[in-house]
Amino acid sequence: MPHKTPTLILVHEPEKACFDRLVADGYPKERAIEISSYLAQSTDLAPEFGLLAAACDKRGLAFTAVELDDAASVLAKADPDTTLVWTLTDGVAYFRGGAVPAMARLNGLRTIGADDALFALCQDKFRSGAVLGALGLPVPQAGLARDGKWLVEPPASAAGWFVKPNRLGAKIGIWPDSRVSELAHALELSRRVFSHYRDDVVVQPYVAGRNVRASFLGLNPETGVEALGIFFVDSGGDFQTMADSMALYGDTGQAAKDAGTYVEPELEPVGASLSAADRKIRAIAERLMSGLGLRDVFSVDFRVEPDDTVHLIEFEVCPGLPCFDFRDYCRTRWGMSLSEAMAETAVKRLVVKSSRRA
Structure with missing residues (x-):
């Protein structure tokens, strides 16, 4: 043959x-x-x-x-x-x-x-949040709104709420006012999102902390959570907006590089300052692999507070491979x-x- x-x-x-x-x-x-x-x-x-x-x-x-x-x-x-x-x-x-x-x-x-x-x-953050919660993982509870009307009312929150699209890059807030202190404002944002993108919005209690990305590539089939790269991703703001995202990638990002205005967020290993949070994140990732079925290549986004409190925000089965953070992960973890x-x-x-x- x-x-x-x-x-x-x-x-x-x-x-x-x-x-x-x-x-x-x-x-x-x-x-x-x-x-x-x-x-x-x-x-x-x-x-x-x-x-x-x-x-x-x-x-x-x-x-x-x-x-x-x-x-x-x-x-x-x-x-x-x-x-x-x-x-x-x-x-x-x-x-x-x-x-x-x-x-x-x-x-x-x-x-x-x-x-x-x-x-x-x-890609459906409301449904995925329900599944993650059922697995006992620390994901914020969520409400769901469509064009100014509640489908599911969000829980009370003394710290306010965070509003994001349900199916469109939903770890980000589209606009700078995506963190709200009044639920009426959340409904207004849902009308804006529906008008712009024909999407619902997830409304979660605002959680404090720094943004963390955990990246995984199982170079070998038996690779486990020891291979996770867990980094603070600091971009200078509390959360990423649509404009922030567009400035980093694709044609817009290339134009910024050509103009000399491109600035990558800083990466800092979580374990260097918050070892307990690093361990918690690895345990969560292990649960996602065993209970949910993540494997081979994925990323998970978190918010981590100074006292090592960890909030799970979302997982991605198609992480941004050519993004600065995943390239850095391949260099530092796999050489x-x-x-x-x-x-x-x-x-x-x-x-x-x-x-x-x-």
Whole structure:
């Protein structure tokens, strides 16, 4: 029988494809630009596809980058014995990448990352919060509002509330006034979000503390929470806004780099100052892996108070791989560039699969 080259297929949804679809669906161009900007990791990683192909080739793998609209036909022709599918972007509302793991499963293909159910769950923050709470994890309780009306009223909060979209990059507040002291203001923000993005809002009690990102790449299949990179991510503000997010990634971020105005948030290991919080975060991540099914590659966002109190905000099954923090994680934890770390992760999965079939 002829030798079959093991292949890594990376499926990604480009910003422009999403933008064009949103405009065709009636979104104003400004809103379509904002929404599609969440796919900036596709824009940021595309120039490095050559590096990723070279890193794969060095390890005996072929590499193919596939745009989402072509994924169904490509995956239908792929060989289940030698193919691994890595989905770069998730989404079930504005974005459609969450369909890829299901398409891979339909064609008997192995995947990197969580199963397809979590690709949908993580993008609905109200539902995912309910599941995380059921697992006994420290996620803030939430209310849900749609266009100025409560679907679920939020709990009382002496510290006020934080308002964020339910399905659109929902760890951020879209505007600087996303922290509110009156629930009437929360309902006003829900009307604004519905008008701009056709989305509900999650309204949670405001929790104090610094923003923390826990990144994970299981270079080896048996890798556990000891490999988490847990860092404070300080950007100078209490929380990230839509404008802050757009300034870091994609075409806007590149323009800032070209102009010399690009400033990355500072990263500081949590364990260096709050060792108890570091341990709590690892325990939470272990619970997410065993109880929820996170694996291979993911990130989790937290708020951590000075007394080591930890608040779980959200998890992501498609972390921003080309973002500054994940690149730093690959360098500091694995001693590799992003492309080398991705290729090494892929070859370890394909080698394990081949050895089990032998």
